[in-house]
Amino acid sequence: MQDTKKGLEDVLALDTSICSIDGRQGILKYRGIEVEQLGQMSYDAVSYLLIHGKVPDQRELDSYSKKLRSERYINSDILNVLNVCNYGSEALDSLRTAVCCSAHMDTEKDDSSMEANMSKSIRLVAKFPTLVASVHRYKTGQLPIAPDENLSHGANFLYMLKGKVPTELEADAIEKDFILSAEHELNPSTFSLRITASTMADIYSAVITGLCTLKGPLHGGARKGVMNMLDEVSHPENAEKYVLDKLSHRQKVMGFGHRVYKTCDPRAKLFKDIARRLADEQGDSHWYDVAETLEHTMYREFMATKGKPIFPNVDFYSAVVYKYLDIPPELATSVFATGRVSGWVSHYFEQYANNRVIRPRANYI
Ligand SMILES: CC(C)(COP(=O)(O)OP(=O)(O)OC[C@H]1O[C@@H](n2cnc3c(N)ncnc32)[C@H](O)[C@@H]1OP(=O)(O)O)[C@@H](O)C(=O)NCCC(=O)NCCS
Known part of the structure:
Protein backbone atom coordinates (compact mmCIF):
# COMPACT_ATOMS: atom_id res chain seq x y z
CA MET A 1 0.00 0.00 0.00
CA GLN A 2 1.07 3.63 -0.60
CA ASP A 3 2.04 6.06 2.16
CA THR A 4 -0.84 7.95 3.74
CA LYS A 5 -1.11 11.71 3.29
CA LYS A 6 -1.92 13.35 6.60
CA GLY A 7 -4.99 15.55 6.20
CA LEU A 8 -5.24 14.23 2.60
CA GLU A 9 -3.10 17.22 1.59
CA ASP A 10 -3.02 17.67 -2.22
CA VAL A 11 -4.85 14.35 -2.76
CA LEU A 12 -7.17 14.56 -5.79
CA ALA A 13 -10.26 12.75 -4.56
CA LEU A 14 -12.69 13.42 -7.39
CA ASP A 15 -13.49 15.45 -10.53
CA THR A 16 -15.65 18.55 -10.34
CA SER A 17 -16.89 21.24 -12.72
CA ILE A 18 -18.31 23.39 -9.93
CA CYS A 19 -15.27 25.23 -8.61
CA SER A 20 -11.57 25.68 -9.27
CA ILE A 21 -8.85 27.15 -7.05
CA ASP A 22 -5.40 28.28 -8.12
CA GLY A 23 -3.74 28.42 -4.73
CA ARG A 24 -0.48 29.92 -6.01
CA GLN A 25 -2.06 32.81 -7.91
CA GLY A 26 -5.00 33.27 -5.55
CA ILE A 27 -7.68 32.69 -8.19
CA LEU A 28 -11.06 31.24 -7.30
CA LYS A 29 -13.73 30.49 -9.89
CA TYR A 30 -17.25 29.12 -9.67
CA ARG A 31 -18.15 27.33 -12.91
CA GLY A 32 -15.27 29.14 -14.66
CA ILE A 33 -16.16 32.65 -13.45
CA GLU A 34 -13.79 34.52 -11.11
CA VAL A 35 -15.20 35.53 -7.72
CA GLU A 36 -14.46 39.19 -8.42
CA GLN A 37 -17.00 39.00 -11.27
CA LEU A 38 -19.47 36.90 -9.27
CA GLY A 39 -19.66 39.75 -6.75
CA GLN A 40 -21.41 41.81 -9.44
CA MET A 41 -24.25 39.24 -9.61
CA SER A 42 -27.09 38.57 -7.15
CA TYR A 43 -26.94 35.61 -4.77
CA ASP A 44 -29.93 34.14 -6.62
CA ALA A 45 -27.98 34.24 -9.90
CA VAL A 46 -24.85 32.72 -8.32
CA SER A 47 -26.90 30.02 -6.65
CA TYR A 48 -28.52 29.20 -10.03
CA LEU A 49 -25.08 29.17 -11.66
CA LEU A 50 -23.75 26.71 -9.08
CA ILE A 51 -26.72 24.39 -9.20
CA HIS A 52 -27.48 24.47 -12.95
CA GLY A 53 -23.95 25.05 -14.28
CA LYS A 54 -24.80 28.14 -16.35
CA VAL A 55 -25.45 31.83 -15.82
CA PRO A 56 -29.23 32.24 -15.96
CA ASP A 57 -30.79 34.42 -18.65
CA GLN A 58 -33.29 37.02 -17.40
CA ARG A 59 -36.29 34.72 -17.79
CA GLU A 60 -34.57 31.85 -15.95
CA LEU A 61 -33.40 34.18 -13.18
CA ASP A 62 -36.86 35.73 -12.72
CA SER A 63 -38.47 32.32 -12.47
CA TYR A 64 -35.78 30.98 -10.08
CA SER A 65 -35.95 34.08 -7.85
CA LYS A 66 -39.74 33.86 -7.75
CA LYS A 67 -39.54 30.23 -6.59
CA LEU A 68 -36.91 31.07 -3.95
CA ARG A 69 -38.95 33.99 -2.62
CA SER A 70 -42.14 31.93 -2.37
CA GLU A 71 -40.26 29.16 -0.50
CA ARG A 72 -38.82 31.45 2.22
CA TYR A 73 -41.60 30.68 4.70
CA ILE A 74 -41.20 28.07 7.45
CA ASN A 75 -44.11 26.45 9.19
CA SER A 76 -45.23 26.93 12.78
CA ASP A 77 -44.17 23.38 13.80
CA ILE A 78 -40.54 24.20 13.02
CA LEU A 79 -40.84 27.52 14.84
CA ASN A 80 -42.28 25.69 17.86
CA VAL A 81 -39.34 23.26 17.86
CA LEU A 82 -36.87 26.16 17.74
CA ASN A 83 -38.70 27.89 20.56
CA VAL A 84 -38.80 24.76 22.74
CA CYS A 85 -35.25 23.68 21.84
CA ASN A 86 -33.71 26.86 23.26
CA TYR A 87 -31.33 25.40 25.85
CA GLY A 88 -28.46 27.83 25.37
CA SER A 89 -26.92 25.58 22.71
CA GLU A 90 -25.01 27.09 19.81
CA ALA A 91 -27.02 28.64 17.00
CA LEU A 92 -25.59 26.08 14.56
CA ASP A 93 -26.94 23.24 16.70
CA SER A 94 -30.41 24.81 16.53
CA LEU A 95 -30.07 25.30 12.78
CA ARG A 96 -29.12 21.64 12.42
CA THR A 97 -32.22 20.65 14.41
CA ALA A 98 -34.35 22.90 12.21
CA VAL A 99 -32.98 21.31 9.04
CA CYS A 100 -33.67 17.84 10.52
CA CYS A 101 -37.27 18.90 11.21
CA SER A 102 -37.59 20.31 7.69
CA ALA A 103 -36.54 16.90 6.36
CA HIS A 104 -39.29 15.15 8.37
CA MET A 105 -41.91 17.59 7.14
CA ASP A 106 -40.92 17.63 3.46
CA THR A 107 -43.71 15.93 1.51
CA GLU A 108 -41.15 14.77 -1.10
CA LYS A 109 -38.77 13.29 1.49
CA ASP A 110 -38.99 9.78 0.05
CA ASP A 111 -38.70 10.89 -3.58
CA SER A 112 -35.11 10.92 -4.86
CA SER A 113 -35.97 11.80 -8.46
CA MET A 114 -34.00 14.64 -10.01
CA GLU A 115 -37.13 16.80 -10.04
CA ALA A 116 -37.88 16.23 -6.34
CA ASN A 117 -34.24 16.80 -5.37
CA MET A 118 -34.25 20.07 -7.31
CA SER A 119 -37.39 21.22 -5.44
CA LYS A 120 -35.80 20.23 -2.14
CA SER A 121 -32.62 22.13 -2.97
CA ILE A 122 -34.66 25.27 -3.72
CA ARG A 123 -36.45 24.87 -0.39
CA LEU A 124 -33.13 24.47 1.43
CA VAL A 125 -31.53 27.54 -0.19
CA ALA A 126 -34.70 29.62 0.33
CA LYS A 127 -35.38 28.61 3.94
CA PHE A 128 -31.88 28.75 5.44
CA PRO A 129 -32.01 32.55 6.01
CA THR A 130 -35.44 32.29 7.66
CA LEU A 131 -34.27 29.41 9.88
CA VAL A 132 -31.09 31.24 10.95
CA ALA A 133 -32.91 34.52 11.61
CA SER A 134 -35.60 32.68 13.61
CA VAL A 135 -32.95 30.85 15.67
CA HIS A 136 -31.43 34.23 16.52
CA ARG A 137 -34.77 35.84 17.37
CA TYR A 138 -35.70 33.06 19.85
CA LYS A 139 -32.22 33.02 21.38
CA THR A 140 -32.48 36.75 22.06
CA GLY A 141 -36.02 36.54 23.47
CA GLN A 142 -37.73 38.00 20.41
CA LEU A 143 -40.40 36.64 18.08
CA PRO A 144 -39.41 35.61 14.54
CA ILE A 145 -40.21 37.98 11.68
CA ALA A 146 -41.89 36.72 8.50
CA PRO A 147 -39.91 37.03 5.25
CA ASP A 148 -40.50 39.97 2.91
CA GLU A 149 -40.73 38.70 -0.68
CA ASN A 150 -39.96 42.17 -2.04
CA LEU A 151 -36.43 42.13 -0.62
CA SER A 152 -33.37 40.40 -2.08
CA HIS A 153 -32.02 37.19 -0.51
CA GLY A 154 -29.48 39.12 1.61
CA ALA A 155 -31.61 42.16 2.47
CA ASN A 156 -34.48 39.91 3.55
CA PHE A 157 -32.14 37.99 5.86
CA LEU A 158 -30.99 41.16 7.66
CA TYR A 159 -34.61 42.36 7.81
CA MET A 160 -35.74 39.09 9.47
CA LEU A 161 -32.77 39.23 11.84
CA LYS A 162 -33.25 42.79 13.06
CA GLY A 163 -36.76 43.87 12.05
CA LYS A 164 -35.35 46.77 10.04
CA VAL A 165 -34.74 47.05 6.30
CA PRO A 166 -30.93 47.37 5.85
CA THR A 167 -29.19 50.25 4.08
CA GLU A 168 -28.18 49.65 0.49
CA LEU A 169 -24.57 49.08 1.51
CA GLU A 170 -25.52 46.64 4.31
CA ALA A 171 -27.74 44.69 1.90
CA ASP A 172 -24.92 44.59 -0.64
CA ALA A 173 -22.45 43.45 2.06
CA ILE A 174 -24.53 40.46 3.18
CA GLU A 175 -25.40 39.53 -0.43
CA LYS A 176 -21.67 39.46 -1.23
CA ASP A 177 -20.99 37.53 1.97
CA PHE A 178 -23.43 34.83 0.83
CA ILE A 179 -21.85 34.78 -2.65
CA LEU A 180 -18.25 34.56 -1.38
CA SER A 181 -19.23 31.88 1.15
CA ALA A 182 -21.24 29.82 -1.33
CA GLU A 183 -18.62 27.44 -2.64
CA HIS A 184 -15.03 26.34 -2.17
CA GLU A 185 -14.26 23.04 -3.89
CA LEU A 186 -13.47 20.11 -1.57
CA ASN A 187 -13.36 21.99 1.73
CA PRO A 188 -14.07 19.70 4.71
CA SER A 189 -17.85 20.22 4.90
CA THR A 190 -18.34 19.73 1.15
CA PHE A 191 -16.17 16.62 1.17
CA SER A 192 -18.11 15.12 4.07
CA LEU A 193 -21.36 15.99 2.27
CA ARG A 194 -20.14 14.20 -0.86
CA ILE A 195 -19.33 11.09 1.17
CA THR A 196 -22.91 11.05 2.48
CA ALA A 197 -24.25 11.70 -1.04
CA SER A 198 -22.12 8.83 -2.37
CA THR A 199 -24.01 6.38 -0.15
CA MET A 200 -27.20 7.52 -1.96
CA ALA A 201 -28.56 9.04 1.23
CA ASP A 202 -31.12 11.84 0.76
CA ILE A 203 -30.21 15.49 0.18
CA TYR A 204 -31.22 16.60 3.71
CA SER A 205 -28.91 13.99 5.28
CA ALA A 206 -26.08 15.23 3.09
CA VAL A 207 -26.67 18.90 3.98
CA ILE A 208 -26.86 18.01 7.69
CA MET A 229 -10.71 37.52 18.99
CA ARG A 267 -12.19 36.28 -0.86
CA ALA A 268 -10.26 37.90 2.01
CA LYS A 269 -9.33 40.82 -0.26
CA LEU A 270 -12.96 41.30 -1.30
CA PHE A 271 -14.20 41.05 2.29
CA LYS A 272 -11.56 43.58 3.37
CA ASP A 273 -12.93 46.03 0.82
CA ILE A 274 -16.51 45.48 2.03
CA ALA A 275 -15.40 45.99 5.65
CA ARG A 276 -13.65 49.25 4.65
CA ARG A 277 -16.80 50.54 2.95
CA LEU A 278 -19.00 49.67 5.95
CA ALA A 279 -16.51 51.35 8.30
CA ASP A 280 -16.66 54.49 6.12
CA GLU A 281 -20.46 54.49 5.99
CA GLN A 282 -20.66 54.15 9.76
CA GLY A 283 -17.84 56.66 10.31
CA ASP A 284 -16.13 54.13 12.58
CA SER A 285 -12.93 52.38 11.52
CA HIS A 286 -12.34 50.77 14.92
CA TRP A 287 -12.85 47.09 14.02
CA TYR A 288 -11.19 47.53 10.67
CA ASP A 289 -8.11 49.02 12.37
CA VAL A 290 -7.95 46.17 14.92
CA ALA A 291 -8.12 43.64 12.08
CA GLU A 292 -5.54 45.36 9.92
CA THR A 293 -3.09 45.56 12.82
CA LEU A 294 -3.54 41.82 13.45
CA GLU A 295 -2.97 41.15 9.73
CA HIS A 296 0.21 43.23 9.56
CA THR A 297 1.61 41.72 12.76
CA MET A 298 0.96 38.15 11.60
CA TYR A 299 2.62 38.86 8.26
CA ARG A 300 5.67 40.44 9.90
CA GLU A 301 6.07 37.66 12.50
CA PHE A 302 5.78 34.85 9.96
CA MET A 303 8.31 36.51 7.69
CA ALA A 304 10.68 37.01 10.63
CA THR A 305 10.36 33.53 12.15
CA LYS A 306 9.52 31.21 9.23
CA GLY A 307 10.80 33.24 6.28
CA LYS A 308 7.39 32.98 4.58
CA PRO A 309 4.22 35.04 4.89
CA ILE A 310 0.83 34.07 6.27
CA PHE A 311 -2.33 35.68 4.92
CA PRO A 312 -5.87 36.16 6.19
CA ASN A 313 -8.37 33.60 4.92
CA VAL A 314 -12.07 33.99 4.13
CA ASP A 315 -13.05 33.97 7.79
CA PHE A 316 -10.93 36.94 8.80
CA TYR A 317 -12.41 40.02 7.13
CA SER A 318 -15.86 38.41 6.84
CA ALA A 319 -15.87 38.49 10.65
CA VAL A 320 -15.10 42.21 10.50
CA VAL A 321 -18.01 42.63 8.08
CA TYR A 322 -20.27 40.81 10.57
CA LYS A 323 -19.09 43.20 13.30
CA TYR A 324 -20.26 46.15 11.22
CA LEU A 325 -23.52 44.38 10.38
CA ASP A 326 -24.05 43.73 14.10
CA ILE A 327 -24.24 39.96 13.61
CA PRO A 328 -23.27 38.31 16.91
CA PRO A 329 -20.33 35.82 17.03
CA GLU A 330 -22.68 32.96 18.04
CA LEU A 331 -24.47 33.32 14.71
CA ALA A 332 -21.39 33.58 12.48
CA THR A 333 -21.12 29.89 11.48
CA SER A 334 -24.84 29.69 10.71
CA VAL A 335 -24.65 32.80 8.50
CA PHE A 336 -21.69 31.15 6.72
CA ALA A 337 -23.85 28.04 6.19
CA THR A 338 -26.63 30.20 4.74
CA GLY A 339 -24.32 31.14 1.87
CA ARG A 340 -22.67 27.70 1.60
CA VAL A 341 -25.89 25.72 1.18
CA SER A 342 -26.00 26.48 -2.59
CA GLY A 343 -22.53 25.00 -3.03
CA TRP A 344 -23.44 21.99 -0.94
CA VAL A 345 -26.53 21.08 -2.94
CA SER A 346 -24.57 21.57 -6.20
CA HIS A 347 -22.03 19.01 -5.00
CA TYR A 348 -24.87 16.69 -4.02
CA PHE A 349 -26.15 16.77 -7.62
CA GLU A 350 -22.67 16.32 -9.08
CA GLN A 351 -21.97 13.31 -6.84
CA TYR A 352 -25.37 11.79 -7.54
CA ALA A 353 -25.00 12.17 -11.31
CA ASN A 354 -21.78 10.16 -11.52
CA ASN A 355 -21.65 8.18 -8.33
CA ARG A 356 -19.32 5.63 -6.88
CA VAL A 357 -19.36 5.17 -3.14
CA ILE A 358 -16.43 7.04 -1.52
CA ARG A 359 -14.57 4.42 0.46
CA PRO A 360 -10.80 4.90 0.85
CA ARG A 361 -8.45 2.59 2.76
CA ALA A 362 -6.52 3.02 6.00
CA ASN A 363 -2.94 1.95 6.63
CA TYR A 364 -3.04 -0.47 9.62
CA ILE A 365 -0.22 0.26 12.10
C1 LIG B 1 -6.57 26.63 7.82
C2 LIG B 1 -5.68 25.65 8.52
C3 LIG B 1 -6.57 24.64 9.24
C4 LIG B 1 -4.81 24.94 7.48
O1 LIG B 1 -4.22 23.86 8.11
P1 LIG B 1 -2.97 23.06 7.51
O2 LIG B 1 -2.91 23.17 6.04
O3 LIG B 1 -3.07 21.71 8.09
O4 LIG B 1 -1.71 23.85 8.06
P2 LIG B 1 -1.05 23.65 9.49
O5 LIG B 1 -2.07 23.79 10.57
O6 LIG B 1 -0.25 22.39 9.43
O7 LIG B 1 -0.08 24.91 9.51
C5 LIG B 1 1.22 24.97 8.87
C6 LIG B 1 2.14 25.83 9.75
O8 LIG B 1 1.64 27.16 9.82
C7 LIG B 1 1.25 27.48 11.14
N1 LIG B 1 -0.07 28.11 11.10
C8 LIG B 1 -1.03 27.86 10.16
N2 LIG B 1 -2.11 28.61 10.44
C9 LIG B 1 -1.80 29.33 11.53
C10 LIG B 1 -2.52 30.27 12.27
N3 LIG B 1 -3.77 30.60 11.92
N4 LIG B 1 -1.95 30.82 13.36
C11 LIG B 1 -0.68 30.48 13.70
N5 LIG B 1 0.05 29.58 13.03
C12 LIG B 1 -0.50 29.03 11.96
C13 LIG B 1 1.16 26.15 11.88
O9 LIG B 1 1.37 26.31 13.26
C14 LIG B 1 2.22 25.34 11.19
O10 LIG B 1 3.46 25.75 11.71
P3 LIG B 1 4.66 24.66 11.85
O11 LIG B 1 4.97 24.20 10.46
O12 LIG B 1 5.76 25.45 12.48
O13 LIG B 1 4.12 23.58 12.74
C15 LIG B 1 -4.73 26.38 9.51
O14 LIG B 1 -4.05 27.42 8.83
C16 LIG B 1 -5.51 26.93 10.69
O15 LIG B 1 -5.73 26.20 11.66
N6 LIG B 1 -5.93 28.22 10.66
C17 LIG B 1 -6.68 28.78 11.74
C18 LIG B 1 -8.14 28.37 11.64
C19 LIG B 1 -8.84 29.01 10.47
O16 LIG B 1 -8.76 30.21 10.26
N7 LIG B 1 -9.61 28.19 9.74
C20 LIG B 1 -10.38 28.66 8.60
C21 LIG B 1 -9.87 28.03 7.33
S1 LIG B 1 -10.58 28.78 5.92
Missing part, protein backbone atom coordinates in the same frame (compact mmCIF):
# COMPACT_ATOMS: atom_id res chain seq x y z
CA THR A 209 -23.49 16.23 7.33
CA GLY A 210 -22.08 19.44 5.82
CA LEU A 211 -23.48 21.51 8.67
CA CYS A 212 -21.91 19.25 11.29
CA THR A 213 -18.49 19.47 9.64
CA LEU A 214 -18.71 23.23 9.13
CA LYS A 215 -19.04 23.73 12.87
CA GLY A 216 -15.42 23.02 13.79
CA PRO A 217 -13.12 25.95 14.66
CA LEU A 218 -10.59 24.91 12.00
CA HIS A 219 -13.32 25.25 9.34
CA GLY A 220 -16.47 27.43 9.44
CA GLY A 221 -16.24 27.89 13.20
CA ALA A 222 -13.15 30.06 12.63
CA ARG A 223 -15.39 33.02 11.72
CA LYS A 224 -16.88 32.98 15.19
CA GLY A 225 -13.33 32.58 16.58
CA VAL A 226 -12.22 35.71 14.72
CA MET A 227 -15.18 37.69 16.07
CA ASN A 228 -14.35 36.61 19.61
CA LEU A 230 -11.68 41.01 17.79
CA ASP A 231 -13.64 41.49 21.03
CA GLU A 232 -10.75 40.19 23.12
CA VAL A 233 -8.17 42.39 21.38
CA SER A 234 -10.63 45.27 21.50
CA HIS A 235 -8.16 48.07 20.48
CA PRO A 236 -5.58 48.24 17.69
CA GLU A 237 -2.82 48.90 20.22
CA ASN A 238 -3.47 45.47 21.83
CA ALA A 239 -3.22 43.56 18.57
CA GLU A 240 0.53 43.10 18.42
CA LYS A 241 0.78 41.71 21.96
CA TYR A 242 -2.14 39.36 21.27
CA VAL A 243 -0.41 37.88 18.22
CA LEU A 244 2.97 37.55 19.94
CA ASP A 245 1.38 35.81 22.95
CA LYS A 246 -0.47 33.34 20.74
CA LEU A 247 2.54 32.52 18.59
CA SER A 248 4.88 32.16 21.57
CA HIS A 249 2.47 29.55 22.99
CA ARG A 250 2.30 27.85 19.56
CA GLN A 251 -1.41 28.60 19.34
CA LYS A 252 -3.31 29.34 16.15
CA VAL A 253 -4.56 32.83 15.39
CA MET A 254 -8.05 32.38 13.95
CA GLY A 255 -8.70 33.54 10.38
CA PHE A 256 -5.13 33.01 9.11
CA GLY A 257 -3.56 30.33 6.98
CA HIS A 258 -5.00 28.02 4.38
CA ARG A 259 -4.34 24.53 3.11
CA VAL A 260 -4.65 25.53 -0.55
CA TYR A 261 -3.77 29.23 -0.86
CA LYS A 262 -0.07 30.05 -0.82
CA THR A 263 -0.92 33.71 -1.40
CA CYS A 264 -3.78 35.89 -0.21
CA ASP A 265 -7.21 34.25 -0.35
CA PRO A 266 -9.06 36.32 -3.02
